[in-house]
Amino acid sequence: MDEPLFDPPPDDEPGEPPAADPTTYDPAFFEPHQPPALGDLMEGGCMVREGPDAPPRAVTPGYGLPEDPADHIVQLREVEALARFAEIRRVALVADLVEAAPPVERERVVGCGGEGTPDVPEFLPMEIGAALGMATERARLLVSDALDLKWRHPRLWNRMVEGDMPPWRALTVARMCHGLTLFQVTRIDDAVGDELPDLAWARARRLVEGEIAAADPVAAAERERARLNRRHVGVGLRLGATGAMDLFGVLDVADARQLDATLARMSEDLAKAGDESDLDARRARALGLLACGGLQGAAPVVHLYLHAWADGEVARLEGHGPLPVGELGRLLERCTVRFTRVIDHRESVPTDAYEVPPRMREQLNLAQPYEVSPFGSVRARHSDMDHTVPFAMGGETAPHNLGPLGRASHRARTHGGYALSQPTPGRWQWRTPRGQCFEVTNRGTRRLPG
Known part of the structure; x- marks a missing residue:
């Protein structure tokens, strides 16, 4: 398992485009290449690089399909084995990285997994999430599950590494046991770790649930009472x-x-x-x-932010999604509607204070509805407003120098060695402590050459 997962093409491959300039967008740099034959794919790996500094990307899968249905089955099994190997490799890389990576700058080490797992650098899940194209919270959950699986479920870890069990099943079991002590988890792993790979998932899950309850019956009863108390x-x-x-x-x-x-x-x-x-x-x-009819007194006030254009066919309901204009009558038939004119960002006047005025914040919420960290998923209305050029270094409190960042991303930018610039308003460029580069706009995240 020490060889790289995929072999990059040789450096002298003809027709290889040059690396892209991170400050410009070159459409040719992102054009799909001509894919090789399926036999070459299975023999030589399925990742290519568009340039010497570009990240690897998958080739187009819909070519070279077999004619014989039996060959379809053979290739499906090959692809499944390759996909499982890739997932195993991903979990192993995550677990090894969080154990080996040192803290950066003022970064702390914090607990992430269950009892018995090592502490990890506080902002490393953000870096891992950026590499995998996922939000930080989802990456933090992956880190926690990977640590739990490796350090608390050795039998299950070994069966996964040997390819006997899909990683998602092993990670789910680790998550189910997260709140148990190391002693309790060790007993469960000894009892069922070698049995789970051979069971259908529904049976395996019920078996684990039973073992969790048997490991601590008092705690199982308390969890059931707590679940009832958390009615919602x-x-x-x-x-x-x-x-x-x-x-x-x-x-x-x-x-x-x-x-x-x-x-x-x-x-x-x-x-x-x-x-x-x-x-x-x-x-x-x-x-x-x-x-509508079961309320005592006046109905509560609910605010819906609806963005519509006079000549548009689709409106946008903030926090929900697109809505055909023809449906607005049904949606708003029992609502009191207040119209707000379009906000002109050119009317915004910078302020000498660090705090962002409410009207300016509303402008930013509309211009950038989600946080501007790589692959961020926190809504702007629930984020901090970060000064791209820090206020203490002369940065203005103005829309061109502000961007929403969730609290975790904001702390990582402040204390974890993440470099951030805004070359033009609405275009944020990041460099992570370990050399990854990204550009974030309100259209999403784009990787840049390092």
């Missing part, structure tokens, strides 16, 4: 939908049964009144009617 109902974004949101929650059994019976009765009444939609849609509508 929430509303969240429904990905891919334009006029719907998800409702989720945890209720006690009596309340859940009562709600279910009430929705069933109301859905029947709606059908008798002429509602021809299916049962699920009627139940959803019934719950909406309960929300």
Whole structure:
């Protein structure tokens, strides 16, 4: 497992384009190349580099497909083995990196995994997330799971490294056991670590849940009571939908049964009144009617930020997504609507104070809806406003010198050796302590040559 996962092409490969200038955008630099034949792919690796300093990228997979269905099956097995090897390699690299990497500048070492795992540099998950194209919090979870798996589940780790178990299953088991002591986890790993790879995932998960409960019955009972005490109902974004949101929650059994019976009765009444939609849609509508009619006193005020253009066919509901203009009447039929004119950023006057005025912050929220860290996922309304040129070094409190950063990214930029510049307003360029370079705009993150 010490050889590199993929071999880069030779340096003298003909037609290799030059490295891109990180301050300019060269469309030719990002044009897809002519892919090799499938046999060459399987024999020589499936990663290429567009330039000597460019990151590796995958070739187009849809070429050279076989004619015989039996060959499809053979290649599917080969691709599955390659994908599993890549996932194993990723987990092993993450676990090894967080153990070996020293802190940078004023960076602290903090606990990330469960009991018995080593501490890690505080901002290293941000660097790992940038390398893998994922948000920092998701990368921090990967680091925690990888450490738990390697240091607390040795049998399961070895079975994963040998290719007997998909990494995602092993990492999920490690996460399920995260809150247990090292002694309890060791007993579970000894009991079932060699059995899990041979079980279907549903059976394996139930087996682990049973072992967790048996490891500490008192704690299992407390967790069940705590779950009941954490009853909640929430509303969240429904990905891919334009006029719907998800409702989720945890209720006690009596309340859940009562709600279910009430929705069933109301859905029947709606059908008798002429509602021809299916049962699920009627139940959803019934719950909406309960929300409108079951309130004591005035309904609470809810703020929806809707961005629309006079000649546009699609509006944008902030925090939700696109919505056809024709649907606005239904959405706003019971709302009090306040129109706000378009904010002109040229009207913004810099301030001598460090604090960002509310109107200027609203301008920045509209211009850059998410944090400007690489692959950041924290909404601007929940972020700090960072001075690109620090205020203490003469940087203005003005839109051209500000950008939203989530608290973790803001701390990494301040204390962890991350270099940040804003060559033009709305265009942030990062260099991480370990040499990765990125450009972030409101269209997302683009890797730059180091």
